[in-house]
Amino acid sequence: MKILVIRFSSIGDIIYTTPVIRCIKQQLPDVELHYLTKSNFSFIVDNNPYIDKLFLLKSPLDETISDLRKEKYDYIIDLHNTLRSSIVKLKLGVKSSTYKKERLKKWLAIRYKINLVKPVHLVDRYLKTVEFLGVKNDNLPVDYFLQGDFDLQKLLPPGYQQQYIAFIIGATHFTKRMPNEKVIELCRKLNFPVVLLGGKDVAANAEVIAEAVGLKIFNACGTIGFNESVYLVKNAHKVIGFDTGLTHIAEAFNKPIVSIWGSTVPELLGVQPYHVDEVYEAGVALPCRPCSKFGRRKCPLGHFKCMYDIDLNKIADFI
Template sequence: MGDIIYTSPVVRCLKKQLPNPEIHYLTKANFKFLLDQNTYIDQLHLLKPRLKETIATLKAENFDYVIDLHNSLRSTLVKVRLGIKSSTYKKERFKKWLALKWGLNLIKPDHLVDRYLKAVSFLGVKNDYRPIDYFLPENTKPIQEILPDHYQDPFIVFIIGATHFTKRMPNEKVISLCEKIDFPIVLLGGEDVKFNAEVIFKALPKKIINLVGKISLNESVTVVKNATQVIGFDTGLTHIAEAFNKKLITIWGSTVPELLGVQPYQVEKHYEAGVVLSCRPCSKFGLSACPKGHFKCMKNINENLIIDFISHE
């Protein structure tokens, strides 16, 4: 999700800076919801079961250029088969391997948006330095229906979901942090962290509003949009929060934002919580368990620094 979200400034810059461009976007069907409301995309194409069928559909469009922001085997095949001028985002795989394997980080801490934009620089397109875009459907429930008892009160969203274990704080650490926060806290996340949410809610039932696994993604985005502040791990909904320029705390365990270029983008007030360790980062995308067994990257995060940031105007 995060990689796709960070393509939105590229699409916007292409649409606004080129003379009357027609922009088509190709992605997997399960990411359709991230893009189908984007007003800068003229047509959304979804990968078909057979790549041959997808390429046949694309060929019929007679494109002038292909901009490859994925740089995978599949996207390479699409470029080759279309046989037109193309430009590709450079992933710097070897440098990332050096950083993970040997702790030798040769990658510039440029944001992924800036890395993507290099692929369209030959067209004269430049960064407009505006936040990412996320467009909610018109039929999304309003906040008054999602949080009828709290929508007018200042509240903090805590996004406790993340695909991999090493991206998530232990429950007891989340509870300890929430105890120190002087606002109602809305928990958000998917089905995979419903048990975690129940444990946290039971510990602090008067402070926690548990919506984990109970509302849709776009309803979760609506809650984020109306929050006073947002706390989140390295996950898609946390990155979506950047579209609304919320005061944002991102918490990093086994992953580091600089390696992938996914630090908060164009957010006025943000704090990145993490611990300096010789074993961190141990992964680009997270792991199912701490390779060292101690999980210090999450357990040693200073909660007081997070509270200070939340409390500071």
């Protein structure tokens, strides 16, 4: 049996497909499993031992379809459910099963605060697409297969190499990130060294935070590679992060996690930490929240209470 799994983006969503990949490969004898994603997200799955062949999306789409047609798949598992994945399924013309996004229900929850979305994790929603094959949830965490030769003594200065807190301050959209002054206040409450992680997009934020807090902070934002950041997360004492890919990757290592939520809510998207033993979800119940599925460039009402009103003392107590 040969199966193609489709998920084009993004980091967190692809991470949450890894239990599906693992369960298919472990539970279906002699299955050959292929995966289709965008090239800029290939690093998430290119070391995954459960994937036999990785395809990267090409432009134009017909080139990708031509490559896939040669494989003669028995089934396609579409975990993205977009126009592009629908075209792939149509052109290949084989049996398929598709993840249901519940777009209308999510729109009602955001626009009118009528929440009809059941609080089912995205992993479990994905797994429904392979139930017809007899594949069942193994109830294990997500996977991230880190490869590379890393050394904490080279990545971190003395004093940060044991029991540090990895604080992931990056996130794609502004309303997913805690304001600098709140991050500074939280870091001052912690009795551990703090390593700031994120990309170049938050490098300026990290400089402000590090300068304000002082020697307790080591700023690694925008200065190390992604897998080096993953390695620091893997070896952290505990992790603090927003709704972003690196925070979801931390779940693969069963790290105690503080998951901080602003304009988005985990229940709506089903992306709360999955099979992690110790979790504290920080968020504020507000009539305007959620205001988005993916985050916004600014608070539409101007007050940004979903971040400013978070109780930092509860986070510090958890840490």
